[in-house]
Amino acid sequence: MREEGNPSGPEGGEPLRSPLENDPEMRSLVLWFLGDLERRVDAIRTALDAHDADRLRILAHQLAGSANGYGFQQIGDAARKVESEIRYINMHREAIPHVDDGLEDELHLSALTEKTEDLIWLCRRAIDGKRGAA
Amino acid sequence: MTTESAPNTDYGPRTPRILSIDDSELMHRLLRARLQLEQIEICCAATGEEGLRLAHELKPDVILLDIELEGIDGFEVLQRLKEDARTRDIAVIFISASTETMDRVRCLDLGAVDFISKPFDMAELKARLRSAIRVQQLLRMLSQRAQLDGLTALWNRAFFDQRLATEVQQARRLGHPISLILTDIDHFKSVNDRFGHPFGDEVLAFFATVLSNRRSNDIACRYGGEEFAIILPEVAAEAAVEVAEDMRQRFEQHRWRRNPDLVLTASFGIADLTMIGAGGTPADLLARADLALYAAKRGGRNRVSLEGMPLAA
Numbered sequence: 001m002r003e004e005g006n007p008s009g010p011e012g013g014e015p016l017r018s019p020l021e022n023d024p025e026m027r028s029l030v031l032w033f034l035g036d037l038e039r040r041v042d043a044i045r046t047a048l049d050a051h052d053a054d055r056l057r058i059l060a061h062q063l064a065g066s067a068n069g070y071g072f073q074q075i076g077d078a079a080r081k082v083e084s085e086i087r088y089i090n091m092h093r094e095a096i097p098h099v100d101d102g103l104e105d106e107l108h109l110s111a112l113t114e115k116t117e118d119l120i121w122l123c124r125r126a127i128d129g130k131r132g133a134a
Numbered sequence: 135m136t137t138e139s140a141p142n143t144d145y146g147p148r149t150p151r152i153l154s155i156d157d158s159e160l161m162h163r164l165l166r167a168r169l170q171l172e173q174i175e176i177c178c179a180a181t182g183e184e185g186l187r188l189a190h191e192l193k194p195d196v197i198l199l200d201i202e203l204e205g206i207d208g209f210e211v212l213q214r215l216k217e218d219a220r221t222r223d224i225a226v227i228f229i230s231a232s233t234e235t236m237d238r239v240r241c242l243d244l245g246a247v248d249f250i251s252k253p254f255d256m257a258e259l260k261a262r263l264r265s266a267i268r269v270q271q272l273l274r275m276l277s278q279r280a281q282l283d284g285l286t287a288l289w290n291r292a293f294f295d296q297r298l299a300t301e302v303q304q305a306r307r308l309g310h311p312i313s314l315i316l317t318d319i320d321h322f323k324s325v326n327d328r329f330g331h332p333f334g335d336e337v338l339a340f341f342a343t344v345l346s347n348r349r350s351n352d353i354a355c356r357y358g359g360e361e362f363a364i365i366l367p368e369v370a371a372e373a374a375v376e377v378a379e380d381m382r383q384r385f386e387q388h389r390w391r392r393n394p395d396l397v398l399t400a401s402f403g404i405a406d407l408t409m410i411g412a413g414g415t416p417a418d419l420l421a422r423a424d425l426a427l428y429a430a431k432r433g434g435r436n437r438v439s440l441e442g443m444p445l446a447a
Contacts, residue, residue, distance in 0.1 A: 061202055065200070070164065
């Protein structure tokens with residue numbers, strides 16, 4: 001999906017813009033959100049590389065709940081998928097702990113990695129949008 | 135304490151206060167921005183523990199509570215709020231990304247008033263908040279009215295009984311003084327007979343303002359008919375005598391617009407905690423004050439009496 005939507009640029013994809021950029025009540029807050037997103041996307045990358053599922057879940061959970069409110073529905077949806085995936089993995093791990101080895105399990109790790117990469121990709125497109133606006 | 139001792143000013147509308155308990159600054163900023171024009175005071179907590187502390191401290195009307203929190207989760211926070219009499223009546227609205235029906239059922243069964251799914255629509259959130267605030271303010275008004283005397287807007291007998299017990303217990307625990315004044319308008323029946331009940335009501339209402347117009351810590355109650363009680367936390371009997379004497383004089387000196395020559399008076403009886411000993415109950419304290427009031431009446435009325443010994447007017 002990333003490849004398909006990525007004909008141009010190193011990160012790929014059109015910059016994501018928030019419809020709330022032009023809302024006087026929200027404009028400065030959207031910019032603040034994007035600033036936070038720059039740090040957050042680094043933290044997400046670090047957590048993914050470290051296979052730190054708990055940290056990743058918290059970072060995604062916070063985005064899942066609020067990205068919509070800042071006008072970034074796609075980011076909210078992608079974050080929710082990451083959160084759900086980790087929840088699924090945790091549930092699975094609790095159900096059969098002796099068989100499953102959490103994130104070390106290749107299938108789980110690849111599914112989670114794919115969803116997290118999607119999220120990171122969308123976040124970077126939103127950050128690109130901010131640079132374009134500035 | 136301050137608000138409880140001034141019932142006649144406390145049940146009007148105040149700016150609604152919302153507490154948001156959510157682990158994300160993203161959510162707090164969003165709420166603050168979106169609710170800034172709503173005449174709502176908004177406070178935020180990042181953890182369940184902090185949320186519980188702020189709930190006690192700030193007494194919000196409504197709490198917006200996320201299920202997913204680090205440390206104790208939203209369910210646990212709700213349970214603790216409901217177990218504590220001081221926070222039990224705060225309306226709790228869950229905000230959660232969970233789409234599980236069981237989560238919603240559990241929230242509502244635990245005592246939440248509403249459930250909003252993330253991502254939420256701001257217009258919907260505002261409408262649900264307004265609705266919860268409306269219900270909350272009506273409930274607060276009803277519960278306060280039930281404890282207020284309709285004519286004088288002082289606390290009523292039911293509230294007095296309950297509050298005296300609490301205050302006596304607290305004074306004992308802290309080793310602090312506490313006094314009780316019982317007072318009765320002299321010859322009130324003949325005032326009603328001579329000038330009619332509407333004027334009698336005016337007298338009662340004015341007397342109530344004399345009794346409640348003092349320190350914010352005092353708790354003035356209409357005990358029944360023309361009899362009133364004032365609980366004075368942190369005040370020993372000698373100081374309570376001065377308080378009562380001041381009230382006595384102000385009432386006596388009042389000139390009645392419709393009956394300028396009329397002079398009305400009241401008698402006061404006082405007791406404090408030292409008079410009833412370590413095993414004495416709130417009822418004993420009341421009985422001692424009543425005895426003192428009886429002594430003031432027997433001594434010629436329009437006077438303050440302490441411990442059965444009438445003091446000169």
